[in-house]
Amino acid sequence: MKLVELRQTSVQLGKVKALREINLALEENEIVTVVGESGCGKSTLGRAVLGLLKPSEGQVFYQGQDVFAPGFRMSDALRLSVQVVHQDSYASLNPVRTVGQQLAAPLRQHKLPGNVHEILTQVGLTPAEYFAAKLPFQLSGGQRQRVSLARAALLRPRLIVADEPVSGVDATLRLAILDLIRRLNGEGIAFLYITHDLATARYLGRGGRMLVMYLGQVIETGPVEELLDNPLHPYLQALLAALPPLDPRRAREARPLPLRSLDMPDATNPPGGCSFHPRCPYAQARCAQESPSLREFGGQLVACHFTGELSDLANPPA
Protein backbone atom coordinates (compact mmCIF):
# COMPACT_ATOMS: atom_id res chain seq x y z
CA MET A 1 0.00 0.00 0.00
CA LYS A 2 1.09 3.55 -0.65
CA LEU A 3 1.71 5.12 2.74
CA VAL A 4 2.03 8.64 1.43
CA GLU A 5 1.63 9.86 -2.09
CA LEU A 6 2.27 13.27 -3.58
CA ARG A 7 0.49 13.78 -6.90
CA GLN A 8 1.56 16.73 -9.03
CA THR A 9 2.22 18.54 -5.78
CA SER A 10 3.47 22.12 -5.81
CA VAL A 11 4.13 24.19 -2.72
CA GLN A 12 4.47 27.95 -2.64
CA LEU A 13 6.53 29.43 0.21
CA GLY A 14 6.30 33.22 0.04
CA LYS A 15 7.75 34.23 -3.31
CA VAL A 16 9.37 30.87 -3.93
CA LYS A 17 7.75 27.90 -5.55
CA ALA A 18 9.62 25.49 -3.31
CA LEU A 19 8.13 22.35 -4.85
CA ARG A 20 7.11 22.08 -8.47
CA GLU A 21 4.87 19.25 -9.63
CA ILE A 22 6.30 16.49 -7.52
CA ASN A 23 5.10 12.93 -7.93
CA LEU A 24 6.22 10.57 -5.21
CA ALA A 25 4.65 7.43 -3.78
CA LEU A 26 6.17 5.99 -0.63
CA GLU A 27 5.49 2.27 -0.30
CA GLU A 28 5.48 0.24 2.85
CA ASN A 29 8.83 -0.65 4.31
CA GLU A 30 11.07 1.02 1.74
CA ILE A 31 13.86 3.54 2.21
CA VAL A 32 13.71 6.41 -0.25
CA THR A 33 16.53 8.96 -0.27
CA VAL A 34 16.21 12.55 -1.40
CA VAL A 35 19.39 14.44 -2.25
CA GLY A 36 20.18 17.92 -3.47
CA GLU A 37 21.89 21.11 -2.38
CA SER A 38 20.62 23.79 -0.03
CA GLY A 39 17.52 25.47 -1.37
CA CYS A 40 16.60 22.63 -3.75
CA GLY A 41 13.38 21.90 -1.84
CA LYS A 42 14.33 18.61 -0.20
CA SER A 43 13.28 19.68 3.31
CA THR A 44 10.10 21.21 1.88
CA LEU A 45 9.42 17.84 0.30
CA GLY A 46 9.83 16.25 3.73
CA ARG A 47 7.40 18.72 5.27
CA ALA A 48 4.90 18.10 2.48
CA VAL A 49 5.13 14.35 3.15
CA LEU A 50 4.52 15.11 6.83
CA GLY A 51 1.32 16.87 5.79
CA LEU A 52 2.54 20.17 7.23
CA LEU A 53 2.24 22.18 4.03
CA LYS A 54 -0.92 22.74 2.08
CA PRO A 55 -0.06 22.30 -1.59
CA SER A 56 -0.78 25.21 -3.89
CA GLU A 57 -1.48 22.64 -6.59
CA GLY A 58 -1.84 18.88 -6.54
CA GLN A 59 -2.63 16.59 -3.64
CA VAL A 60 -1.14 14.76 -0.68
CA PHE A 61 -2.58 11.32 0.06
CA TYR A 62 -2.17 9.36 3.27
CA GLN A 63 -3.01 5.69 2.68
CA GLY A 64 -5.18 6.69 -0.25
CA GLN A 65 -6.97 9.60 1.43
CA ASP A 66 -6.55 13.16 0.19
CA VAL A 67 -5.58 14.91 3.43
CA PHE A 68 -6.28 18.42 2.15
CA ALA A 69 -9.66 17.60 0.60
CA PRO A 70 -12.35 19.96 1.89
CA GLY A 71 -13.97 18.59 5.00
CA PHE A 72 -11.41 15.82 5.53
CA ARG A 73 -10.36 15.39 9.15
CA MET A 74 -7.30 13.31 9.73
CA SER A 75 -7.70 10.59 12.35
CA ASP A 76 -5.07 10.30 15.09
CA ALA A 77 -4.06 6.90 13.77
CA LEU A 78 -3.38 8.30 10.32
CA ARG A 79 -1.52 11.31 11.69
CA LEU A 80 0.65 9.16 13.98
CA SER A 81 1.53 6.80 11.14
CA VAL A 82 4.05 9.34 9.84
CA GLN A 83 6.76 10.64 12.21
CA VAL A 84 9.83 12.83 11.86
CA VAL A 85 13.47 13.02 12.98
CA HIS A 86 15.12 16.41 12.59
CA GLN A 87 18.74 17.36 12.02
CA ASP A 88 19.19 19.35 15.23
CA SER A 89 18.65 16.83 18.00
CA TYR A 90 19.17 19.45 20.68
CA ALA A 91 16.51 21.84 19.38
CA SER A 92 14.04 19.05 18.77
CA LEU A 93 14.09 17.69 22.33
CA ASN A 94 12.61 19.43 25.36
CA PRO A 95 15.60 20.73 27.34
CA VAL A 96 13.91 20.60 30.76
CA ARG A 97 12.31 17.13 30.58
CA THR A 98 14.20 13.91 31.07
CA VAL A 99 14.48 11.50 28.19
CA GLY A 100 12.06 9.15 29.92
CA GLN A 101 9.50 11.91 30.50
CA GLN A 102 9.51 13.12 26.96
CA LEU A 103 9.29 9.64 25.50
CA ALA A 104 6.35 8.79 27.75
CA ALA A 105 4.42 12.00 26.98
CA PRO A 106 3.11 11.10 23.50
CA LEU A 107 2.14 7.61 24.67
CA ARG A 108 0.10 9.14 27.47
CA GLN A 109 -1.36 11.80 25.22
CA HIS A 110 -2.59 9.27 22.69
CA LYS A 111 -3.34 6.51 25.23
CA LEU A 112 -1.09 4.11 23.36
CA PRO A 113 0.74 1.07 24.68
CA GLY A 114 4.51 1.18 24.50
CA ASN A 115 7.47 0.76 26.76
CA VAL A 116 10.00 3.56 27.13
CA HIS A 117 12.75 1.34 28.49
CA GLU A 118 12.23 -1.20 25.77
CA ILE A 119 12.57 1.38 23.00
CA LEU A 120 15.67 2.90 24.63
CA THR A 121 17.25 -0.53 24.69
CA GLN A 122 16.23 -1.03 21.08
CA VAL A 123 18.05 2.14 19.96
CA GLY A 124 21.15 1.14 21.88
CA LEU A 125 20.79 3.44 24.88
CA THR A 126 21.55 0.91 27.62
CA PRO A 127 21.13 0.68 30.53
CA ALA A 128 17.74 2.17 29.73
CA GLU A 129 17.10 3.33 33.31
CA TYR A 130 20.29 5.39 33.19
CA PHE A 131 19.40 7.14 29.93
CA ALA A 132 15.75 7.63 30.83
CA ALA A 133 16.84 9.83 33.74
CA LYS A 134 19.10 12.06 31.60
CA LEU A 135 18.34 15.55 30.34
CA PRO A 136 19.16 16.23 26.66
CA PHE A 137 22.21 18.40 27.45
CA GLN A 138 23.78 15.49 29.31
CA LEU A 139 23.89 13.39 26.15
CA SER A 140 26.18 13.50 23.14
CA GLY A 141 24.83 14.45 19.71
CA GLY A 142 24.76 10.80 18.66
CA GLN A 143 22.90 9.76 21.80
CA ARG A 144 20.37 12.57 21.38
CA GLN A 145 19.74 11.49 17.81
CA ARG A 146 19.05 7.98 19.13
CA VAL A 147 16.50 9.50 21.52
CA SER A 148 14.86 11.29 18.57
CA LEU A 149 14.68 8.02 16.66
CA ALA A 150 13.28 6.28 19.72
CA ARG A 151 10.63 8.96 20.09
CA ALA A 152 9.61 8.62 16.46
CA ALA A 153 9.64 4.80 16.49
CA LEU A 154 7.78 4.50 19.81
CA LEU A 155 4.48 5.46 18.21
CA ARG A 156 4.82 2.55 15.76
CA PRO A 157 4.64 4.70 12.64
CA ARG A 158 4.58 3.26 9.14
CA LEU A 159 6.94 5.96 7.88
CA ILE A 160 9.61 8.19 9.41
CA VAL A 161 10.83 11.28 7.60
CA ALA A 162 14.49 11.70 8.60
CA ASP A 163 15.84 15.11 7.58
CA GLU A 164 19.66 15.14 7.79
CA PRO A 165 19.62 12.91 10.88
CA VAL A 166 23.39 12.36 10.98
CA SER A 167 24.76 15.70 9.73
CA GLY A 168 25.42 16.83 13.29
CA VAL A 169 26.83 13.52 14.47
CA ASP A 170 30.56 12.75 14.62
CA ALA A 171 31.90 10.64 11.76
CA THR A 172 32.86 7.65 13.87
CA LEU A 173 29.36 7.46 15.38
CA ARG A 174 27.46 8.18 12.16
CA LEU A 175 27.48 4.66 10.78
CA ALA A 176 26.00 3.28 13.99
CA ILE A 177 23.01 5.65 13.66
CA LEU A 178 22.56 4.74 10.00
CA ASP A 179 22.69 1.06 10.93
CA LEU A 180 20.07 1.70 13.60
CA ILE A 181 17.81 3.23 10.94
CA ARG A 182 18.32 0.15 8.78
CA ARG A 183 17.39 -2.02 11.76
CA LEU A 184 14.20 -0.04 12.42
CA ASN A 185 13.44 -0.37 8.73
CA GLY A 186 13.88 -4.14 9.10
CA GLU A 187 11.16 -4.00 11.74
CA GLY A 188 8.68 -2.58 9.26
CA ILE A 189 9.15 1.21 9.26
CA ALA A 190 9.61 2.94 5.91
CA PHE A 191 12.02 5.90 5.80
CA LEU A 192 12.30 9.02 3.70
CA TYR A 193 15.97 9.95 4.13
CA ILE A 194 16.68 13.57 3.22
CA THR A 195 20.33 14.59 2.92
CA HIS A 196 22.89 16.62 1.03
CA ASP A 197 25.44 13.85 1.57
CA LEU A 198 25.62 11.47 -1.36
CA ALA A 199 27.85 8.99 0.44
CA THR A 200 25.53 8.37 3.40
CA ALA A 201 22.61 8.36 0.93
CA ARG A 202 24.22 5.44 -0.83
CA TYR A 203 24.99 3.68 2.45
CA LEU A 204 21.58 4.04 4.06
CA GLY A 205 19.54 3.88 0.88
CA ARG A 206 21.30 0.86 -0.64
CA GLY A 207 18.92 -1.24 -2.66
CA GLY A 208 16.29 1.52 -2.65
CA ARG A 209 15.24 4.49 -4.72
CA MET A 210 16.80 7.93 -4.81
CA LEU A 211 15.41 11.28 -5.91
CA VAL A 212 17.71 14.12 -6.96
CA MET A 213 16.21 17.59 -6.64
CA TYR A 214 17.10 20.90 -8.23
CA LEU A 215 15.14 24.14 -7.73
CA GLY A 216 12.03 22.41 -6.44
CA GLN A 217 11.89 19.69 -9.07
CA VAL A 218 12.94 16.07 -9.26
CA ILE A 219 15.49 15.94 -12.07
CA GLU A 220 16.51 12.31 -11.81
CA THR A 221 15.24 9.29 -9.93
CA GLY A 222 15.89 5.56 -9.86
CA PRO A 223 17.85 2.93 -7.93
CA VAL A 224 20.50 4.57 -5.69
CA GLU A 225 23.39 2.57 -7.09
CA GLU A 226 22.38 3.21 -10.71
CA LEU A 227 22.14 6.94 -10.14
CA LEU A 228 25.47 7.29 -8.40
CA ASP A 229 27.39 4.94 -10.71
CA ASN A 230 25.80 6.16 -13.91
CA PRO A 231 24.39 9.67 -13.41
CA LEU A 232 22.47 10.77 -16.48
CA HIS A 233 21.37 14.32 -15.67
CA PRO A 234 24.15 16.89 -16.16
CA TYR A 235 23.44 18.34 -12.71
CA LEU A 236 23.93 15.01 -10.95
CA GLN A 237 27.07 14.51 -13.01
CA ALA A 238 28.37 17.90 -11.78
CA LEU A 239 27.51 17.09 -8.15
CA LEU A 240 29.44 13.84 -8.29
CA ALA A 241 32.37 15.53 -10.00
CA ALA A 242 32.47 18.14 -7.22
CA LEU A 243 33.04 15.51 -4.55
CA PRO A 244 36.79 15.12 -3.98
CA PRO A 245 37.90 11.50 -3.81
CA LEU A 246 39.24 10.48 -0.38
CA ASP A 247 42.65 9.94 -1.91
CA PRO A 248 45.11 12.85 -1.79
CA ARG A 249 46.73 11.99 -5.11
CA ARG A 250 43.51 11.79 -7.07
CA ALA A 251 41.86 14.65 -5.18
CA ARG A 252 44.55 17.01 -6.47
CA GLU A 253 44.23 16.18 -10.14
CA ALA A 254 42.87 19.16 -11.98
CA ARG A 255 39.29 18.45 -12.99
CA PRO A 256 37.20 21.43 -13.97
CA LEU A 257 33.57 20.97 -12.98
CA PRO A 258 31.21 20.29 -15.87
CA LEU A 259 29.30 23.50 -15.23
CA ARG A 260 28.99 26.80 -17.05
CA SER A 261 28.21 28.78 -13.93
CA LEU A 262 28.87 28.16 -10.28
CA ASP A 263 26.04 30.16 -8.83
CA MET A 264 22.60 28.83 -8.13
CA PRO A 265 19.95 30.95 -9.89
CA ASP A 266 17.53 33.08 -7.87
CA ALA A 267 14.84 30.71 -6.61
CA THR A 268 12.20 33.45 -6.65
CA ASN A 269 12.70 33.74 -10.38
CA PRO A 270 13.86 30.35 -11.69
CA PRO A 271 15.09 30.18 -15.28
CA GLY A 272 12.50 29.30 -17.91
CA GLY A 273 12.71 26.09 -19.89
CA CYS A 274 14.93 23.59 -18.11
CA SER A 275 15.84 25.29 -14.81
CA PHE A 276 19.37 23.94 -15.09
CA HIS A 277 20.08 25.27 -18.58
CA PRO A 278 22.02 28.45 -17.59
CA ARG A 279 24.58 26.27 -15.79
CA CYS A 280 24.47 23.25 -18.08
CA PRO A 281 27.53 22.72 -20.29
CA TYR A 282 25.40 20.90 -22.87
CA ALA A 283 22.53 23.40 -23.06
CA GLN A 284 20.91 23.85 -26.49
CA ALA A 285 18.38 26.39 -27.74
CA ARG A 286 15.56 24.02 -26.91
CA CYS A 287 16.59 23.87 -23.23
CA ALA A 288 15.84 27.56 -22.73
CA GLN A 289 12.38 27.16 -24.27
CA GLU A 290 10.93 23.92 -23.13
CA SER A 291 10.88 22.40 -19.66
CA PRO A 292 11.81 18.70 -19.86
CA SER A 293 9.57 16.22 -18.06
CA LEU A 294 10.86 13.03 -16.44
CA ARG A 295 11.44 10.41 -19.11
CA GLU A 296 12.47 6.82 -18.66
CA PHE A 297 15.98 5.88 -19.66
CA GLY A 298 17.26 2.46 -18.63
CA GLY A 299 16.00 2.02 -15.08
CA GLN A 300 16.09 5.76 -14.37
CA LEU A 301 13.77 8.69 -14.90
CA VAL A 302 15.58 11.78 -16.11
CA ALA A 303 14.35 15.31 -16.79
CA CYS A 304 16.65 16.24 -19.65
CA HIS A 305 15.93 16.72 -23.34
CA PHE A 306 19.19 15.12 -24.34
CA THR A 307 19.60 12.09 -22.10
CA GLY A 308 21.84 9.60 -23.82
CA GLU A 309 22.99 12.13 -26.41
CA LEU A 310 25.08 14.41 -24.20
CA SER A 311 28.40 13.18 -25.55
CA ASP A 312 27.36 14.16 -29.09
CA LEU A 313 26.42 17.73 -28.22
CA ALA A 314 28.29 20.67 -29.62
CA ASN A 315 29.66 22.33 -26.47
CA PRO A 316 30.88 19.66 -24.07
CA PRO A 317 32.73 20.80 -20.93
CA ALA A 318 36.34 21.84 -21.37
Added chain:
Amino acid sequence: MLSIRNLSIDYQLPGAALSVLRDVSLDFPIGQVTAMIGESGSGKTTLTGAILGLLASNARVRGGQLLWKEENLLGQSPERLRKFRWREASVVFQAAQGAWNPTLTIGQQMLDTCVDHGFPQHQAKREELLRKVRLSPERVIQSYPHQLSGGMRQRALIALSLMLDPELLILDEPTTALDLITQSYIFDILAEIHQEGLTMILVTHDLAAVARLADRVAVLYAGTVVEVGTAQQIFEQPQHPYTQVLVRSCPDVHGGDVVRGAEGLPPDLRQRPPGCIFASRCPEVMEKCRTEVPALVNDVACWRRPV
Protein backbone atom coordinates in the same frame (compact mmCIF):
# COMPACT_ATOMS: atom_id res chain seq x y z
CA MET B 1 57.87 28.51 11.52
CA LEU B 2 55.14 27.70 14.06
CA SER B 3 55.84 25.05 16.60
CA ILE B 4 53.70 23.89 19.50
CA ARG B 5 55.59 22.34 22.39
CA ASN B 6 53.93 20.24 25.10
CA LEU B 7 50.90 22.48 25.26
CA SER B 8 48.28 21.68 27.92
CA ILE B 9 45.13 23.73 28.38
CA ASP B 10 42.24 23.34 30.81
CA TYR B 11 38.87 25.03 30.94
CA GLN B 12 37.90 26.01 34.46
CA LEU B 13 34.36 24.89 35.15
CA PRO B 14 32.40 25.20 38.39
CA GLY B 15 33.84 22.48 40.59
CA ALA B 16 36.03 20.88 37.92
CA ALA B 17 38.68 21.48 35.30
CA LEU B 18 38.10 20.20 31.77
CA SER B 19 41.42 19.04 30.34
CA VAL B 20 40.92 19.91 26.66
CA LEU B 21 44.51 19.76 25.45
CA ARG B 22 47.13 17.55 27.00
CA ASP B 23 50.79 17.69 26.11
CA VAL B 24 50.30 18.58 22.45
CA SER B 25 53.40 19.00 20.31
CA LEU B 26 53.09 19.85 16.63
CA ASP B 27 55.14 21.55 13.94
CA PHE B 28 53.73 23.58 11.09
CA PRO B 29 56.40 23.71 8.38
CA ILE B 30 56.74 26.74 6.13
CA GLY B 31 54.86 26.59 2.85
CA GLN B 32 52.85 23.51 3.76
CA VAL B 33 49.21 22.89 4.52
CA THR B 34 48.99 21.07 7.84
CA ALA B 35 45.55 19.71 8.63
CA MET B 36 44.34 19.14 12.17
CA ILE B 37 41.51 16.65 12.05
CA GLY B 38 39.32 15.41 14.82
CA GLU B 39 35.73 15.18 15.95
CA SER B 40 33.84 17.34 18.40
CA GLY B 41 35.72 17.62 21.66
CA SER B 42 39.06 16.78 20.07
CA GLY B 43 40.48 20.19 21.03
CA LYS B 44 41.03 21.56 17.53
CA THR B 45 39.08 24.75 18.18
CA THR B 46 40.97 25.35 21.44
CA LEU B 47 44.26 24.87 19.63
CA THR B 48 43.26 27.45 17.02
CA GLY B 49 42.20 29.83 19.80
CA ALA B 50 45.54 29.33 21.55
CA ILE B 51 47.54 30.09 18.40
CA LEU B 52 45.59 33.30 17.81
CA GLY B 53 45.58 34.34 21.46
CA LEU B 54 41.78 34.15 21.46
CA LEU B 55 41.09 31.63 24.18
CA ALA B 56 37.91 31.81 26.24
CA SER B 57 38.27 33.62 29.55
CA ASN B 58 38.02 30.41 31.57
CA ALA B 59 40.90 28.75 29.71
CA ARG B 60 44.09 28.10 31.69
CA VAL B 61 47.36 27.28 30.01
CA ARG B 62 48.84 24.58 32.20
CA GLY B 63 52.15 24.37 30.42
CA GLY B 64 53.96 24.34 27.12
CA GLN B 65 55.05 26.79 24.48
CA LEU B 66 53.72 28.23 21.26
CA LEU B 67 56.78 29.14 19.28
CA TRP B 68 56.36 31.56 16.38
CA LYS B 69 59.80 32.03 14.80
CA GLU B 70 61.32 31.22 18.16
CA GLU B 71 59.18 33.72 20.05
CA ASN B 72 56.83 32.18 22.62
CA LEU B 73 53.41 33.67 21.90
CA LEU B 74 51.96 32.48 25.18
CA GLY B 75 51.84 35.29 27.70
CA GLN B 76 52.64 38.00 25.15
CA SER B 77 51.05 41.41 25.61
CA PRO B 78 47.67 42.12 23.98
CA GLU B 79 49.43 44.67 21.71
CA ARG B 80 51.87 42.07 20.47
CA LEU B 81 49.09 39.55 19.85
CA ARG B 82 47.03 42.15 18.04
CA LYS B 83 49.90 42.71 15.67
CA PHE B 84 50.34 38.97 15.26
CA ARG B 85 46.71 38.53 14.36
CA TRP B 86 45.90 39.41 10.76
CA ARG B 87 49.28 40.97 9.97
CA GLU B 88 51.24 37.79 10.62
CA ALA B 89 48.51 35.17 10.91
CA SER B 90 44.94 35.49 9.72
CA VAL B 91 41.97 33.20 9.88
CA VAL B 92 39.03 32.15 7.73
CA PHE B 93 36.18 31.05 9.96
CA GLN B 94 33.35 28.67 9.19
CA ALA B 95 30.84 30.16 6.76
CA ALA B 96 27.84 29.58 8.97
CA GLN B 97 29.28 31.73 11.73
CA GLY B 98 28.73 35.42 11.28
CA ALA B 99 32.23 36.61 10.56
CA TRP B 100 31.00 39.71 8.73
CA ASN B 101 29.43 42.79 10.29
CA PRO B 102 25.91 42.87 8.80
CA THR B 103 25.70 46.69 8.89
CA LEU B 104 28.74 47.51 6.76
CA THR B 105 29.51 46.76 3.12
CA ILE B 106 32.10 44.11 2.29
CA GLY B 107 34.29 46.77 0.68
CA GLN B 108 34.19 48.99 3.77
CA GLN B 109 35.11 46.11 6.07
CA MET B 110 38.10 45.25 3.90
CA LEU B 111 39.39 48.82 4.15
CA ASP B 112 38.63 49.03 7.88
CA THR B 113 40.89 46.03 8.39
CA CYS B 114 43.78 48.00 6.86
CA VAL B 115 43.09 51.08 8.95
CA ASP B 116 42.68 49.14 12.18
CA HIS B 117 46.09 47.61 11.73
CA GLY B 118 47.77 50.88 10.79
CA PHE B 119 47.97 50.35 7.04
CA PRO B 120 46.81 52.78 4.34
CA GLN B 121 43.43 51.99 2.73
CA HIS B 122 44.64 49.76 -0.01
CA GLN B 123 41.90 49.90 -2.65
CA ALA B 124 43.82 48.31 -5.50
CA LYS B 125 44.77 45.37 -3.32
CA ARG B 126 41.15 44.92 -2.33
CA GLU B 127 40.12 44.56 -5.94
CA GLU B 128 43.00 42.29 -6.79
CA LEU B 129 42.13 39.93 -3.95
CA LEU B 130 38.43 39.84 -4.78
CA ARG B 131 39.36 38.91 -8.33
CA LYS B 132 41.67 36.25 -7.01
CA VAL B 133 38.75 34.57 -5.22
CA ARG B 134 36.77 34.99 -8.44
CA LEU B 135 34.37 37.64 -7.27
CA SER B 136 33.46 40.73 -9.20
CA PRO B 137 34.84 43.75 -7.25
CA GLU B 138 32.25 46.07 -8.82
CA ARG B 139 29.45 44.03 -7.34
CA VAL B 140 30.90 42.78 -4.08
CA ILE B 141 32.53 45.94 -2.72
CA GLN B 142 29.18 47.70 -2.51
CA SER B 143 27.27 44.70 -1.19
CA TYR B 144 26.21 44.06 2.36
CA PRO B 145 26.89 40.52 3.57
CA HIS B 146 23.24 39.47 3.33
CA GLN B 147 23.21 40.37 -0.35
CA LEU B 148 25.71 37.64 -1.14
CA SER B 149 25.26 33.88 -1.17
CA GLY B 150 27.01 31.79 1.50
CA GLY B 151 29.67 30.73 -0.97
CA MET B 152 30.35 34.31 -2.07
CA ARG B 153 30.61 35.51 1.54
CA GLN B 154 33.09 32.75 2.25
CA ARG B 155 35.19 33.67 -0.79
CA ALA B 156 35.10 37.33 0.28
CA LEU B 157 36.28 36.22 3.72
CA ILE B 158 39.26 34.50 2.11
CA ALA B 159 40.04 37.77 0.32
CA LEU B 160 39.76 39.66 3.62
CA SER B 161 42.13 37.22 5.32
CA LEU B 162 44.79 38.03 2.72
CA MET B 163 44.49 41.85 2.92
CA LEU B 164 47.58 42.31 5.09
CA ASP B 165 49.75 39.64 3.43
CA PRO B 166 49.86 37.24 6.35
CA GLU B 167 52.55 34.58 6.61
CA LEU B 168 50.18 32.04 8.10
CA LEU B 169 46.58 31.39 7.15
CA ILE B 170 44.35 29.40 9.50
CA LEU B 171 41.32 27.81 7.86
CA ASP B 172 38.77 26.85 10.49
CA GLU B 173 36.21 24.54 8.82
CA PRO B 174 36.40 26.71 5.67
CA THR B 175 33.88 24.70 3.65
CA THR B 176 31.58 23.23 6.30
CA ALA B 177 27.90 24.01 5.68
CA LEU B 178 28.53 24.95 2.05
CA ASP B 179 27.17 23.10 -0.97
CA LEU B 180 29.31 20.55 -2.78
CA ILE B 181 29.80 22.66 -5.86
CA THR B 182 30.69 25.74 -3.81
CA GLN B 183 33.07 23.64 -1.71
CA SER B 184 34.82 22.36 -4.77
CA TYR B 185 35.30 25.92 -6.03
CA ILE B 186 36.68 27.10 -2.68
CA PHE B 187 39.09 24.15 -2.60
CA ASP B 188 40.38 25.25 -6.00
CA ILE B 189 40.90 28.82 -4.78
CA LEU B 190 42.67 27.70 -1.60
CA ALA B 191 44.87 25.29 -3.55
CA GLU B 192 45.87 28.18 -5.83
CA ILE B 193 46.73 30.42 -2.86
CA HIS B 194 48.73 27.60 -1.34
CA GLN B 195 50.75 27.22 -4.53
CA GLU B 196 51.93 30.78 -4.08
CA GLY B 197 53.68 29.54 -0.95
CA LEU B 198 51.43 30.56 1.91
CA THR B 199 51.67 28.36 5.01
CA MET B 200 48.26 27.08 6.08
CA ILE B 201 46.63 25.30 8.97
CA LEU B 202 43.44 23.52 7.98
CA VAL B 203 41.18 22.71 10.92
CA THR B 204 38.36 20.40 9.92
CA HIS B 205 36.41 17.23 10.44
CA ASP B 206 35.88 16.90 6.69
CA LEU B 207 38.14 14.25 5.21
CA ALA B 208 37.39 15.38 1.66
CA ALA B 209 38.89 18.80 2.44
CA VAL B 210 41.95 17.10 3.90
CA ALA B 211 42.43 14.89 0.86
CA ARG B 212 42.10 17.87 -1.46
CA LEU B 213 44.34 20.37 0.35
CA ALA B 214 46.58 18.98 3.07
CA ASP B 215 50.26 18.07 2.80
CA ARG B 216 50.52 16.90 6.39
CA VAL B 217 47.88 15.74 8.84
CA ALA B 218 47.72 15.69 12.63
CA VAL B 219 44.96 13.55 14.11
CA LEU B 220 43.54 14.79 17.39
CA TYR B 221 41.48 12.73 19.77
CA ALA B 222 40.19 14.11 23.07
CA GLY B 223 42.91 16.76 23.25
CA THR B 224 45.81 14.50 22.32
CA VAL B 225 47.72 14.13 19.06
CA VAL B 226 47.45 10.42 18.33
CA GLU B 227 49.10 10.42 14.91
CA VAL B 228 50.85 12.69 12.42
CA GLY B 229 51.85 11.92 8.87
CA THR B 230 51.63 12.97 5.26
CA ALA B 231 48.13 13.08 3.84
CA GLN B 232 48.98 10.07 1.71
CA GLN B 233 50.08 8.05 4.76
CA ILE B 234 47.03 8.99 6.78
CA PHE B 235 44.63 7.92 4.04
CA GLU B 236 46.51 4.90 2.74
CA GLN B 237 48.25 3.50 5.79
CA PRO B 238 46.70 4.95 8.92
CA GLN B 239 48.51 3.48 11.91
CA HIS B 240 46.67 4.52 15.05
CA PRO B 241 43.49 2.49 15.68
CA TYR B 242 41.53 5.75 16.00
CA THR B 243 42.84 7.10 12.70
CA GLN B 244 41.93 3.80 11.09
CA VAL B 245 38.36 4.07 12.34
CA LEU B 246 38.12 7.74 11.38
CA VAL B 247 39.40 7.24 7.84
CA ARG B 248 37.65 3.98 7.08
CA SER B 249 34.26 4.52 8.70
CA CYS B 250 33.40 7.18 6.15
CA PRO B 251 30.81 5.82 3.67
CA ASP B 252 32.00 5.96 0.08
CA VAL B 253 29.81 7.41 -2.62
CA HIS B 254 31.08 4.76 -5.01
CA GLY B 255 30.03 1.99 -2.68
CA GLY B 256 33.49 0.97 -1.38
CA ASP B 257 33.78 -0.98 1.85
CA VAL B 258 33.33 0.75 5.15
CA VAL B 259 34.51 -0.32 8.56
CA ARG B 260 32.24 -0.05 11.57
CA GLY B 261 32.94 2.96 13.77
CA ALA B 262 34.35 2.55 17.27
CA GLU B 263 31.78 1.75 19.91
CA GLY B 264 31.39 4.04 22.86
CA LEU B 265 32.12 7.68 23.43
CA PRO B 266 35.14 9.90 23.96
CA PRO B 267 36.29 10.00 27.60
CA ASP B 268 35.09 12.51 30.16
CA LEU B 269 37.76 15.20 30.08
CA ARG B 270 37.09 16.21 33.67
CA GLN B 271 38.85 13.01 34.63
CA ARG B 272 41.34 11.92 32.03
CA PRO B 273 41.87 8.17 32.11
CA PRO B 274 45.35 7.22 33.32
CA GLY B 275 46.42 5.36 30.17
CA CYS B 276 45.91 5.85 26.43
CA ILE B 277 43.12 8.31 25.75
CA PHE B 278 41.53 5.97 23.17
CA ALA B 279 41.72 2.81 25.33
CA SER B 280 38.01 2.77 26.23
CA ARG B 281 36.97 2.49 22.57
CA CYS B 282 39.99 0.78 21.04
CA PRO B 283 39.45 -2.59 19.34
CA GLU B 284 43.08 -3.54 20.05
CA VAL B 285 43.28 -2.46 23.67
CA MET B 286 45.60 -4.38 26.02
CA GLU B 287 46.44 -4.15 29.71
CA LYS B 288 49.22 -1.59 29.41
CA CYS B 289 46.99 0.78 27.41
CA ARG B 290 44.77 1.35 30.43
CA THR B 291 47.56 2.36 32.76
CA GLU B 292 50.34 4.08 30.80
CA VAL B 293 50.12 6.97 28.34
CA PRO B 294 51.85 6.14 25.05
CA ALA B 295 54.16 8.86 23.71
CA LEU B 296 54.18 9.94 20.07
CA VAL B 297 56.97 7.73 18.68
CA ASN B 298 57.58 7.54 14.94
CA ASP B 299 54.49 9.65 14.37
CA VAL B 300 52.04 7.46 16.27
CA ALA B 301 51.02 7.33 19.93
CA CYS B 302 50.08 3.68 20.45
CA TRP B 303 51.52 0.84 22.51
CA ARG B 304 50.54 -1.58 19.74
CA ARG B 305 52.65 0.18 17.11
CA PRO B 306 54.82 -0.76 15.37
CA VAL B 307 53.03 -4.05 15.12
